[in-house]
Amino acid sequence: MELPITTHYDMLGGEAGISRLVNRFYDIMDELPEAWELRKIHPQDSQPARDKLFKFLSGWLGGPGLYEAEYGHPRLRMRHAPFPVDTQMRDQWLLCMNMALDEQVTDELLKMQLKASFANVADHMRNRAG
Template identity: 85%
Template sequence: MELPIASHYNMLGGEAGIHRLVDRFYDLMDELPEAWELRKIHPQDLQGSRDKLFKFLSGWLGGPGLYEAEYGHPRLRMRHMPFPVDSQMRDQWLLCINMALDEQVQDNLLKNQLKSAFSNVADHMRNRQG
């Protein structure tokens, strides 16, 4: 079954494009001193995190629902409750995803739509003051 041409999943390049975005996001999180607090709440080996984010983004962006098929409903906020997500963590996460988008996405309309959507999700994930 082919996915609609206009899905964000397809516009990003399908599976390969989502993998590139996720890999660049985690590479930036690993490299940027400004993302140190965010990096330290992740496991030493980021492969599991990369895999889960890829699977989540696949479905969230209009592609195959890989995350839900394996783990059920994402319940993002609930799944992140054990981690201290304050404004600083949100901002560090957004720094990395926005830089990855700037590097990976040439279409400015798509890039801005995704930045807005990621910002809304990241803001919703906050579970601590500050």
């Protein structure tokens, strides 16, 4: 008998869990003085960015490929090229995401895996020196 495959999407609570994580991430970005430079490069209304991150994470974490269905392949580096992503921006993004993960994810192994995966992707997004 095969065990069912459990994805990170499922382990986070599916659509509702991803939505909570994304909303908490952006709320932290709005609230945290240490993330001010990161917040400045986002539009005043963060709802479109929240929606895109939710759709991206849905598929990236093993759930429905919502982002791909609407926008095509993520091409993350290309889509972030217009924004100055240096080490400081990467670190601010990771600070907000890691805080959201700390608040939203109780499974320590899952949290550790997600933090490592987010760190790899965030580092890959750097397109400026510094």
